[in-house]
Amino acid sequence: MPSPSPMSPARRRFLTDTARMAGGCAVAGLGLAYLTTDARALPAEALRPPGALPESEFLAACIRCGLCVRDCPYDTLKLAELGFDGPATGTPFFTAREIACEMCEDIPCVAACPTGALDKSLTNIDDAKMGTTVLVDQENCLNFLGLRCDVCYRVCPVIDEAITLEVRHNDRSGHHAIFAPTLFADRCTGCGICEKSCVLPEAAIKVLPIRLARATSAEHYRKGWEERAEKGGPVLEGIIDLPDRLPGPGTDNLVAPGGYEPAFKFPGASQ
């Protein structure tokens, strides 16, 4: 078989065409890759439906068919419109302040998803993690001002678990109580009904993506009291238990019941 001459016009044309195609596709591909990475920045106020995979996996799984939107009985979910909404075009999301998730027990949006972008292992809507609620502005929250608004607490579908009212002294008035709304991220589903219901013109309580709302504990931190409770005894054996310096008999730190007067008193100190 005769090998083609390096100068063969057909071969040269083939190589030129191939190089041109590859070059063009590389440029187009870079542009496309840029657009896909750009689409990954999910705005903080855009919440994914219950059971949504983490955003990086979600964009590989969601085919943007809109079946979850169709089956949402409260018209909570929307498909992101090109150029108008923040999330990747055509992907489902909701904005809590507009229409919050009503936490249907049968989770129809998850049932509708054909690809598993909404994970069917979510069977109890109370386990959903669409985001985490944070009381973002204590200075304007009516309850923190000493009023009994309580709306966010009353509307919460997981009342007394995801949100409680902690009673504390109202230092401003001196003789009233503050019923402070207090959130528990472990139980919060991120449905956004509290944010939707906040009576202020701009909500003082907001659902945020978990990545923004929560810290993570360092891996090497250990809570001794939890380990102790689990083990039912000291975590490490043979630790010498030194006396605690607490007020009380036998200590000199304060004039406490059973405590004794310090040996030396500064001149002029009356108390």
Added chain:
Amino acid sequence: MSAKTKFPVGVEAIAAKGWLSAHKWLIARRLSQTLFLAIFLVGPWFGWRIVDGTLAGSRTLNILPLTDPFVALQGIVAGHWPELTALIGALIVLAAYALIGGRMYCSWVCPINPVTDTAHWLHEKLDIPKGWQPKRHTRLWLLAMVLIVSALTGTIAWEVVNPITILHRGLVFGMGAAWGVVIAVFLFDLVVARRGWCGHLCPVGAFYGLVRAKPLLRVSAPNRAACDDCMDCFAVCPENHVITPALRGKGNDTPLILARDCTNCGRCIDVCSVDVFTFTHRFNDRLSVSNSDAANKAA
């Protein structure tokens, strides 16, 4: 360009067969495109839940799942193995198009087709130069590029720009700035490249072109002996390189158009004044009687 090819396409066919006969398949195609859009739209418009979803993925009569296999494939290379519902949907679509010819999607279903057809119609009216004509296989390169980008970015990459699903989703769920994408495709086909988008670049069409194990439904040219070389079929065909082997075949060469780029649009059948072309199945490679007589005489 000769005076003949400048002559309006289909005039002879209209004179010989009447306007309706000379636009039969075009009308059928527009009806099909309208139907495929309407079954998605009557849900949001009137609450008749016939087909929910979009062309990327749908559910018909609450039972039949359909998934765009190209979208599913991008998801798989991006690293997500879809659930059974989507896989079954993609397999049904693949099987259907493997049977009837993948690019039937382009001319009978795709909502961008009326857009680029209109652009082409205006292009001819305004007598604009054909402009940039990248090679037909550019779309295969783009298809490969889309899959590579999907794999590297871990996203269903083409859905970020795909004018087909952006338009379809826009019509069903809300347009947003989707008109911008449609106008861009229209202008591209009108002034930058004649038949540029569907005929040269669209990776979705390229994908469906590859889905064609043994497509049953084919256009054939059994009556090719009657061809009077008016060239109307070449002028009207969006992928006119597919015609030559069938129409210009000699003797017992098959009159079937077997090339994967053929979209089964049937316009060649419409514009032929002497009825050279017809829809048939792939096993019918007979030539018409007069034609075989001519072939015998030639032999």
